[in-house]
Amino acid sequence: MKHAEAKYISLGFKYERAQSPEAGTAVAQAIRTLIEGERVEDRADARRLVDRGRQEARQGVAA
Numbered sequence: 001m002k003h004a005e006a007k008y009i010s011l012g013f014k015y016e017r018a019q020s021p022e023a024g025t026a027v028a029q030a031i032r033t034l035i036e037g038e039r040v041e042d043r044a045d046a047r048r049l050v051d052r053g054r055q056e057a058r059q060g061v062a063a
Helices: 005-016 021-037 042-057
Strands: none
Touching: 005 021, 005 042, 021 042
């Protein structure tokens, strides 16, 4: 993967905790850009890491 796993987890966390629709859209665009930059073989792992960050945000884990 081109980007660190922690980056995807952090962005997923930020996406889940976005305070406004605009903030959520901005984070979603950043996620999309990073994932599109990955090799096709790595994209599923990147999405899984984003989902992990979102799940951590829902559970109240500190980022």
